[in-house]
Amino acid sequence: MQNFDFYSPVRLLFGKGTEQQIGELLKPRASKVLLHYGSGSIKQSGLYGAVIASLQESGLPFVELGGVKPNPRLSLVHEGIELCKQEKVDLILAVGGGSAIDSAKAIAMGVYYDGDIWSVYEQGGKIDRALPVAVILTIPAAGSESSGDTVITNEKKQLKYGYGSPHLRPLLSIMNPELFFTLPKNQIANGVADMMSHVFERYFTNTMHTDLTDGLCEAVLKTIIKNAPRVLNDPQDYDAWCEIGFSGTVAHNGLVGMGREQDWACHGMEHELSAIYDIAHGAGLAVLTPAWMRYVYKDKLNMFVQFAVKVMGVEGSYRDPEAIVEEGIARLSKFFQKMGLPATLAELGIDSSRLELMAKKATGAEFGTEAPIGGLKKLYWQDVLTIYKSIQTK
Amino acid sequence: MQNFDFYSPVRLLFGKGTEQQIGELLKPRASKVLLHYGSGSIKQSGLYGAVIASLQESGLPFVELGGVKPNPRLSLVHEGIELCKQEKVDLILAVGGGSAIDSAKAIAMGVYYDGDIWSVYEQGGKIDRALPVAVILTIPAAGSESSGDTVITNEKKQLKYGYGSPHLRPLLSIMNPELFFTLPKNQIANGVADMMSHVFERYFTNTMHTDLTDGLCEAVLKTIIKNAPRVLNDPQDYDAWCEIGFSGTVAHNGLVGMGREQDWACHGMEHELSAIYDIAHGAGLAVLTPAWMRYVYKDKLNMFVQFAVKVMGVEGSYRDPEAIVEEGIARLSKFFQKMGLPATLAELGIDSSRLELMAKKATGAEFGTEAPIGGLKKLYWQDVLTIYKSIQTK
Numbered sequence: 001m002q003n004f005d006f007y008s009p010v011r012l013l014f015g016k017g018t019e020q021q022i023g024e025l026l027k028p029r030a031s032k033v034l035l036h037y038g039s040g041s042i043k044q045s046g047l048y049g050a051v052i053a054s055l056q057e058s059g060l061p062f063v064e065l066g067g068v069k070p071n072p073r074l075s076l077v078h079e080g081i082e083l084c085k086q087e088k089v090d091l092i093l094a095v096g097g098g099s100a101i102d103s104a105k106a107i108a109m110g111v112y113y114d115g116d117i118w119s120v121y122e123q124g125g126k127i128d129r130a131l132p133v134a135v136i137l138t139i140p141a142a143g144s145e146s147s148g149d150t151v152i153t154n155e156k157k158q159l160k161y162g163y164g165s166p167h168l169r170p171l172l173s174i175m176n177p178e179l180f181f182t183l184p185k186n187q188i189a190n191g192v193a194d195m196m197s198h199v200f201e202r203y204f205t206n207t208m209h210t211d212l213t214d215g216l217c218e219a220v221l222k223t224i225i226k227n228a229p230r231v232l233n234d235p236q237d238y239d240a241w242c243e244i245g246f247s248g249t250v251a252h253n254g255l256v257g258m259g260r261e262q263d264w265a266c267h268g269m270e271h272e273l274s275a276i277y278d279i280a281h282g283a284g285l286a287v288l289t290p291a292w293m294r295y296v297y298k299d300k301l302n303m304f305v306q307f308a309v310k311v312m313g314v315e316g317s318y319r320d321p322e323a324i325v326e327e328g329i330a331r332l333s334k335f336f337q338k339m340g341l342p343a344t345l346a347e348l349g350i351d352s353s354r355l356e357l358m359a360k361k362a363t364g365a366e367f368g369t370e371a372p373i374g375g376l377k378k379l380y381w382q383d384v385l386t387i388y389k390s391i392q393t394k
Numbered sequence: 395m396q397n398f399d400f401y402s403p404v405r406l407l408f409g410k411g412t413e414q415q416i417g418e419l420l421k422p423r424a425s426k427v428l429l430h431y432g433s434g435s436i437k438q439s440g441l442y443g444a445v446i447a448s449l450q451e452s453g454l455p456f457v458e459l460g461g462v463k464p465n466p467r468l469s470l471v472h473e474g475i476e477l478c479k480q481e482k483v484d485l486i487l488a489v490g491g492g493s494a495i496d497s498a499k500a501i502a503m504g505v506y507y508d509g510d511i512w513s514v515y516e517q518g519g520k521i522d523r524a525l526p527v528a529v530i531l532t533i534p535a536a537g538s539e540s541s542g543d544t545v546i547t548n549e550k551k552q553l554k555y556g557y558g559s560p561h562l563r564p565l566l567s568i569m570n571p572e573l574f575f576t577l578p579k580n581q582i583a584n585g586v587a588d589m590m591s592h593v594f595e596r597y598f599t600n601t602m603h604t605d606l607t608d609g610l611c612e613a614v615l616k617t618i619i620k621n622a623p624r625v626l627n628d629p630q631d632y633d634a635w636c637e638i639g640f641s642g643t644v645a646h647n648g649l650v651g652m653g654r655e656q657d658w659a660c661h662g663m664e665h666e667l668s669a670i671y672d673i674a675h676g677a678g679l680a681v682l683t684p685a686w687m688r689y690v691y692k693d694k695l696n697m698f699v700q701f702a703v704k705v706m707g708v709e710g711s712y713r714d715p716e717a718i719v720e721e722g723i724a725r726l727s728k729f730f731q732k733m734g735l736p737a738t739l740a741e742l743g744i745d746s747s748r749l750e751l752m753a754k755k756a757t758g759a760e761f762g763t764e765a766p767i768g769g770l771k772k773l774y775w776q777d778v779l780t781i782y783k784s785i786q787t788k
Contacts, residue, residue, distance in 0.1 A: 001640070
């Protein structure tokens with residue numbers, strides 16, 4: 001096991017009716033709130049009204065900024081930063097999924113940042129403060145409600161970059177699985193693929209002696225695999241939603257990856273797809289993950305046998321480990337298919353014209369600064385291109 | 395799944411050499427530290443010298459209070475509170491195991507408490523503040539490095555009570571598994587029994603739809619069962635110690651019990667043993683746990699079949715579930731035996747003279763306020779007495 005530093009101070013308030021406490025919970029921590037959200041779905045569902053009522057009841061003033069889109073845009077972040085400064089906002093409440101939360105985190109650090117906040121995404125570096133962010137989660141997927149991470153798309157530059165800081169962990173995240181009842185099937189499926197990927201990226205490792213986190217990763221994955229088809233079949237299955245929602249948070253609060261070298265190649269490859277083609281992140285991950293597995297498994301056979309046996313429940317002769325792994329990957333593909341997720345770039349509307357460009361952007365080769373991606377197995381732009389090409393069509 | 399509120403803001407710094415950072419880590423948070431510890435073992439091991447050196451290098455003034463005993467005493471807590479007030483201490487650094495940490499937490503809240511701090515242990519109620527507590531862990535066992543709980547013994551009254559508050563979660567816990575290399579075998583074994591019990595108390599539940607936390611509990615238990623014999627056989631096995639140490643923390647930071655009704659009968663029954671006989675808490679739990687399982691399992695058969703199959707690896711005909719459970723409990727007993735743990739009260743030096751008194755204290759019947767203990771199955775004083783009697787001798 002490697003040395004590690006784990007710090008996850010997010011308060012998670014979970015269960016029925018919890019969103020109604022938002023006003024009283026924030027009141028001691030804020031004098032003016034930015035209510036930040038996406039489309040009109042929270043207005044249709046009644047959640048918007050409930051949040052407003054709770055804030056008003058607590059006498060907590062607020063301003064609003066809606067309009068967050070999937071793959072949240074830098075331009076709205078700039079708008080939010082200006083609004084917070086003008087209105088002297090001291091806490092941001094994101095109501096939505098990962099996009100609203102990531103946008104809120106960008107605004108939260110941008111308020112204190114001298115210069116364009118995009119530069120921390122592009123160049124890295126440390127921030128030393130951010131406004132506190134609270135969350136009411138409506139889409140279990142990104143895990144942003146528990147992480148210190150944010151991913152923003154610079155729509156002008158067609159770049160999608162992530163940034164992380166302990167200052168960006170939410171103060172409080174509220175998760176009432178009843179709020180997931182109205183999600184469309186494709187968002188359910190995309191969310192499931194995203195949270196599974198958060199575990200995969202941590203699970204596939206070269207680090208030895210990781211019994212505890214191996215077991216935790218496997219428990220989270222098996223819970224998702226069991227319960228995801230249930231919520232897809234019956235979007236009002238509260239018990240199954242509890243498992244999915246809680247799993248999505250545990251998948252990305254950092255715990256299950258502590259002390260292990262992590263991979264993150266699939267996320268790197270996917271960000272290039274959604275930066276240019278504006279596809280759903282989870283759908284991109286569902287296409288890429290089995291292809292990545294097929295490309296790397298022969299060099300890391302034992303890790304993939306463990307995945308096939310312990311996560312996908314494959315039985316068979318250990319004297320033919322490749323067959324076990326192939327069966328494990330096939331089961332994962334079938335699971336994604338059952339969830340209605342795509343399996344090819346063609347299904348995502350991505351043709352072959354920019355595959356090389358994306359492969360070179362993923363590894364930095366496009367900018368003359370190539371560094372291979374992937375902790376388990378290093379991938380250069382040619383490797384990424386091979387993976388992209390393997391999933392163009394069926 | 396039940397509604398829950400999870401908040402675990404303890405920073406865990408894990409791995410080789412981490413204790414050497416203590417001075418620089420505390421310097422921004424403290425102006426004067428109380429260094430609180432137990433016996434001379436940290437002086438013999440060199441840890442004491444390293445901590446002093448790190449504090450001095452950072453220019454952080456400190457005062458000392460050693461002498462914490464297992465089942466930490468109220469009298470030393472009183473002494474610590476006075477010392478902190480006199481010396482204007484603003485952070486307590488506990489170097490040791492659960493006893494040093496629990497004693498530090500009692501002092502930390504006592505400094506701000508108006509009256510005798512024992513009254514919060516005896517009568518409950520909320521505290522609204524406490525000094526920050528930092529930890530360098532030398533015994534993985536109690537999980538106090540991650541929890542908001544403290545257990546103190548009032549030696550005059552022969553009472554051992556626990557108390558919990560979010561204000562008592564440590565600010566920072568440092569865990570270098572190399573510091574466990576010098577632990578005597580009985581302390582290793584007691585620690586393992588204690589951390590396993592922290593999972594058992596959460597695992598055995600009547601709550602349905604707890605897939606994720608079932609899996610997390612099982613992962614922690616299996617990790618401990620695999621690695622505990624390794625550290626017993628080779629106390630310098632760093633990798634195995636990493637698993638045990640990290641498991642002990644995850645066992646008790648609250649996560650694996652979220653959304654589930656919990657049990658805690660074994661802890662309640664054990665506290666009576668150690669309050670009067672001053673035995674090691676883990677040893678008492680090792681004696682009580684299999685006996686408690688045998689007493690309750692027939693009413694909660696499915697839960698125990700799951701334990702036997704998923705944790706203890708029992709195979710066999712599901713048409714005879716009692717045989718599966720009996721085998722599971724037998725395997726747990728054998729595991730405790732292999733660890734050198736006792737199986738009877740006689741081995742703990744406890745005779746039959748005060749069994750009824752302890753049973754009545756455990757449930758409050760002794761004080762005319764009987765309330766049954768145990769979330770899985772309610773136990774009254776007669777039940778507790780039956781369990782005590784079942785383990786008097788072999």
